[in-house]
Amino acid sequence: MKQTRYLLVALLAVFLAGCQEQAQPEKPQAEASGQQEPKAQEDSEEAPKENGEDLSAVLKEKEMLPLPADEKDLIAQPSGKINDIYVVNAEERQQVEEAFLKEFGEVPPLPEDASEEQLDLYFNYIYSLVAYDFQDPQDVLDQMEFALSGTPEADPRFAFKENYNVEIILDSSGSMANLIEGETRMELAKGAIREFMTQVPEEANVSLRVYGHEGDGTEAQKAASCETIDEVYKRGAFDEAKFNQALDAFEPAGWTPVAGALESAKESFAGLDAKTNTNLVYLVSDGIETCGGDPVAVAKTFSESDVSPIINVIGFNADSETQQQLKEVAAAANGIFSNVNSGTELTEEFEQSQEVLARWEAWKVDSEVDVLAASNASWLAITKFENRWHASTDQQHLGLIRVFGLLQEKGYLTFNQVDALTARAAEIEQLAKESRETLVTELNRIKEQGLEKMRAEIDQKYPDDADQQ
Numbered sequence: 001m002k003q004t005r006y007l008l009v010a011l012l013a014v015f016l017a018g019c020q021e022q023a024q025p026e027k028p029q030a031e032a033s034g035q036q037e038p039k040a041q042e043d044s045e046e047a048p049k050e051n052g053e054d055l056s057a058v059l060k061e062k063e064m065l066p067l068p069a070d071e072k073d074l075i076a077q078p079s080g081k082i083n084d085i086y087v088v089n090a091e092e093r094q095q096v097e098e099a100f101l102k103e104f105g106e107v108p109p110l111p112e113d114a115s116e117e118q119l120d121l122y123f124n125y126i127y128s129l130v131a132y133d134f135q136d137p138q139d140v141l142d143q144m145e146f147a148l149s150g151t152p153e154a155d156p157r158f159a160f161k162e163n164y165n166v167e168i169i170l171d172s173s174g175s176m177a178n179l180i181e182g183e184t185r186m187e188l189a190k191g192a193i194r195e196f197m198t199q200v201p202e203e204a205n206v207s208l209r210v211y212g213h214e215g216d217g218t219e220a221q222k223a224a225s226c227e228t229i230d231e232v233y234k235r236g237a238f239d240e241a242k243f244n245q246a247l248d249a250f251e252p253a254g255w256t257p258v259a260g261a262l263e264s265a266k267e268s269f270a271g272l273d274a275k276t277n278t279n280l281v282y283l284v285s286d287g288i289e290t291c292g293g294d295p296v297a298v299a300k301t302f303s304e305s306d307v308s309p310i311i312n313v314i315g316f317n318a319d320s321e322t323q324q325q326l327k328e329v330a331a332a333a334n335g336i337f338s339n340v341n342s343g344t345e346l347t348e349e350f351e352q353s354q355e356v357l358a359r360w361e362a363w364k365v366d367s368e369v370d371v372l373a374a375s376n377a378s379w380l381a382i383t384k385f386e387n388r389w390h391a392s393t394d395q396q397h398l399g400l401i402r403v404f405g406l407l408q409e410k411g412y413l414t415f416n417q418v419d420a421l422t423a424r425a426a427e428i429e430q431l432a433k434e435s436r437e438t439l440v441t442e443l444n445r446i447k448e449q450g451l452e453k454m455r456a457e458i459d460q461k462y463p464d465d466a467d468q469q
Helices: 002-022 057-059 071-076 092-103 116-130 138-149 187-195 219-228 241-245 258-269 297-304 321-330 343-367 371-409 417-447 452-463
Strands: 164-171 204-210 228-236 277-284 312-317 336-340
Touching: 002 116, 057 116, 071 417, 092 116, 092 371, 116 241, 116 371, 116 417, 138 336, 164 258, 187 241, 187 312, 187 343, 204 241, 204 258, 228 241, 228 258, 228 321, 258 277, 258 297, 258 321, 258 336, 277 321, 297 312, 297 321, 312 321, 312 343, 321 336, 336 343, 343 371
Parallel strands: 164 204, 164 277, 277 312, 312 336
Antiparallel strands: 204 228
């Protein structure tokens, strides 16, 4: 036991050290685009003109997020419209910076004698555009519950059964062609799925369902795109060559029938009741329902059927509106929601299932459950939460610094004003760091008190938005 504990401590140290190394600040760097700047910069020889507009009045007309004052505000904070300003790839950075300047609009530059009110408003508007999503501890609770699969503490849906069925429902709509660090979302998703499937026990039955892979994004093709939902790998034993062939047979194309895909999955699971089957479903989507369906209602009826599936809903680099809908889908199904922003984070989500499936395989062989492994999986769920919160803190702060540098370069800010705004950004960075420590401490404390009390306390302190509606 002591050796295991020492090993976990060592692994945690390596894990966090690696994250810190990846999150080292990078100096803002301007890239020549060869394209026209926003309207305020069309004349390359002129900085934006202070045209006499009342800056405060202009900014007060803008939609702004309230600046966070505590960890609850950070949890509730939706991501900004340009929340990926911190990217490493030079070509993507240029595109994101151009998108930011376009979204920034016709806001005048700060006057050299700007008041504190004007500095505050300017900072608030910038923050609203580039704010990052901070993971909700409620999501961690759901992941920890799943990590306890097979143990006496588990939800009855998670108790191991004779048969295990795993289905992945993959969004192949047009937006999955968008790039993340030089690769499309679809390429990253396929890579994570391939890796996951190689770890599935031989006895498990697997299937792959896809939607959005037909037609295109036009109204003329909408009906055909919305109606085409295919189980491209029929449920059965895993054959790596055939599965990869099915996975390679489609590319991002059309619309997003989330409700239709869930309904299709529900129909295919008929007969696989929860008495003898553990049914695990992964829905991976980067976009909101666009085909007129009600995915929340379908998820609820699917969950309440005798199939009783465990539904994992993963938002892949999803915006705030999409995250809200997908979180409601997960809540309606008593499922698990998470939002990931990279291929690595998506792989980590699947890795949790690898651990649970491995325990199922061992259980089927000798009817014993490694409770220590289940406890360690819960610990890893908290560690991932801590790591993601750390990444959101760093990337949001570095994104703000990059924007300040960009606006100084374009003539919106002076050197001293950049310093003043950087000080405001540092306050929020410190708040996020302190909030991370508070939440991780509470999650660990509550974890030790048992799953039932854990859920009650988290629900009371940080209620799920979907539960309030």
